Amino acid sequence: MLPEHTSKQIIGTKSQILKGKKIALCITGSVAAVECPIIARELMRHGAEVYAVMSPAATKLISPALMEWATGNPVVTELTGMVEHISLAGEHPNAVSIVLVAPATANTISKIAYGIDDTPVTTVVTTAIGAKIPVVVVPAMHESMYHHPIILENLKRLEAYGIEIIGPRFEEGKAKIAHINTIVARVIEILSKKKDMKGLKVLITGGPTREYIDAVRYISNPSSGKMGVALAEEAALRGAEVTLIYGPGTAEPPFNVKVIRVETTKEMLDAALSEVGEKCYDIIICAAAVSDYAPESKVNEKIPSGKENLQISLKPLPKVIDAIRLAAPKAFLVGFKAEYGVSKEELISRAIKKLRNANLDMIVANDVSKPNAGFSAESNEVYVIDKRENVHHISLSNKKIVASRIFDLILEELWEGKEKIISEELISQTRESL
Ligand SMILES: Cc1cc2nc3c(=O)[nH]c(=O)nc-3n(C[C@H](O)[C@H](O)[C@H](O)COP(=O)(O)O)c2cc1C
Numbered sequence: 001m002l003p004e005h006t007s008k009q010i011i012g013t014k015s016q017i018l019k020g021k022k023i024a025l026c027i028t029g030s031v032a033a034v035e036c037p038i039i040a041r042e043l044m045r046h047g048a049e050v051y052a053v054m055s056p057a058a059t060k061l062i063s064p065a066l067m068e069w070a071t072g073n074p075v076v077t078e079l080t081g082m083v084e085h086i087s088l089a090g091e092h093p094n095a096v097s098i099v100l101v102a103p104a105t106a107n108t109i110s111k112i113a114y115g116i117d118d119t120p121v122t123t124v125v126t127t128a129i130g131a132k133i134p135v136v137v138v139p140a141m142h143e144s145m146y147h148h149p150i151i152l153e154n155l156k157r158l159e160a161y162g163i164e165i166i167g168p169r170f171e172e173g174k175a176k177i178a179h180i181n182t183i184v185a186r187v188i189e190i191l192s193k194k195k196d197m198k199g200l201k202v203l204i205t206g207g208p209t210r211e212y213i214d215a216v217r218y219i220s221n222p223s224s225g226k227m228g229v230a231l232a233e234e235a236a237l238r239g240a241e242v243t244l245i246y247g248p249g250t251a252e253p254p255f256n257v258k259v260i261r262v263e264t265t266k267e268m269l270d271a272a273l274s275e276v277g278e279k280c281y282d283i284i285i286c287a288a289a290v291s292d293y294a295p296e297s298k299v300n301e302k303i304p305s306g307k308e309n310l311q312i313s314l315k316p317l318p319k320v321i322d323a324i325r326l327a328a329p330k331a332f333l334v335g336f337k338a339e340y341g342v343s344k345e346e347l348i349s350r351a352i353k354k355l356r357n358a359n360l361d362m363i364v365a366n367d368v369s370k371p372n373a374g375f376s377a378e379s380n381e382v383y384v385i386d387k388r389e390n391v392h393h394i395s396l397s398n399k400k401i402v403a404s405r406i407f408d409l410i411l412e413e414l415w416e417g418k419e420k421i422i423s424e425e426l427i428s429q430t431r432e433s434l
Pocket of ligand 1: 027028029030031032055056057058104105106107108119140141142145
């Protein structure tokens with residue numbers, strides 16, 4: 001047997017942040033393939049092992065021998081009886097931690113979007129998606145190709161399946177591959193995500209609900225579901241088993257969580273009760289903007305237009321969070337409180353009142369009248385209040401970052417509570433043994 005490839009000597013020379021991580025670098029037939037040896041070696045310098053996979057079109061542009069030299073590992077250019085796609089990206093003990101398709105051609109993007117696998121690259125990607133291994137796609141092509149509406153639609157399709165797209169960069173009439181540093185930084189970010197929620201079961205409600213007036217009209221609110229989706233995505237990335245009970249929001253739910261679609265508050269309540277009855281959830285977050293009122297009765301046809309005066313009488317709806325608290329008394333329960341145009345003091349004081357009345361473990365309060373912090377915004381600014389009524393401010397940030405901070409705070413509280421229970425149990429066991 002030959003000694004280890006000398007190329008591997010660069011592994012970990014810059015940092016150990018990717019130590020123990022295996023990366024499949026899938027290369028397709030774009031001229032940007034010339035960047036691949038550099039991408040591979042930069043990932044290696046941060047500690048990763050890189051395995052190159054090439055489409056036949058890619059092998060016409062750069063040589064597999066170059067990628068073998070760059071990575072120090074054999075290159076997959078065809079699938080054989082060794083079922084390379086399963087060892088690399090299937091449910092296999094040595095499977096890679098991430099599949100990076102860089103550069104990704106228009107052709108490969110479209111094939112992935114439709115589950116076609118007829119090259120080693122597309123088969124590895126299909127296998128990875130099924131095995132829930134993160135897939136990142138880095139497009140590169142002429143701008144004219146990129147602006148084909150089907151390509152743009154297919155990129156959206158990939159995102160809907162939880163595939164992350166990096167770039168492209170528009171320069172010299174081309175949709176160029178993202179900068180190497182951008183690609184490497186994002187891979188590091190994805191792979192260094194702490195798996196500190198492994199073993200935890202998390203239930204999240206998200207999006208708005210609708211209460212029907214007649215067969216076609218309803219009362220609702222402009223919630224996009226982005227906050228609930230960001231929370232679900234974050235918990236799944238951190239290793240939790242996640243269920244999202246999702247009202248009719250516009251944000252695409254993550255592919256790696258169980259999604260239960262609902263429309264009305266009653267459907268959300270029923271779904272939540274059925275879930276907590278079936279499974280012992282550790283954390284439950286009620287982030288949905290549920291309707292508090294519904295029409296007294298629904299007219300089962302379309303109310304004709306042209307009426308002089310139409311009165312709709314509303315009745316209050318049962319509080320979903322109260323019912324969840326009764327059904328899951330031991331779960332760490334987090335509520336959301338949205339207010340409109342109130343002072344910070346009033347926002348916090350109303351949230352504390354709800355925290356106490358609903359017997360919550362934590363509450364997240366926000367003022368939806370603030371610019372860029374409303375229902376459909378990408379960002380949010382919130383105050384998180386724990387059971388001891390400590391107030392933590394999360395300044396205006398992207399909802400993904402807000403979600404990450406909220407889970408940091410939940411875990412701090414959760415582990416502190418668990419440690420207290422364990423130490424109390426230990427004390428009582430010690431007393432008994434004396
Ligand atoms: C020199 C050369 C450069 C190419 N560059 C690109 C490119 O940057 N992006 C792209 O989408 N296709 C590009 N193509 C076309 C693809 O190679 C072609 O669509 C091929 O079928 C892609 O196969 P693959 O996706 O399996 O690798 C290029 C072709 C040649 C010959």
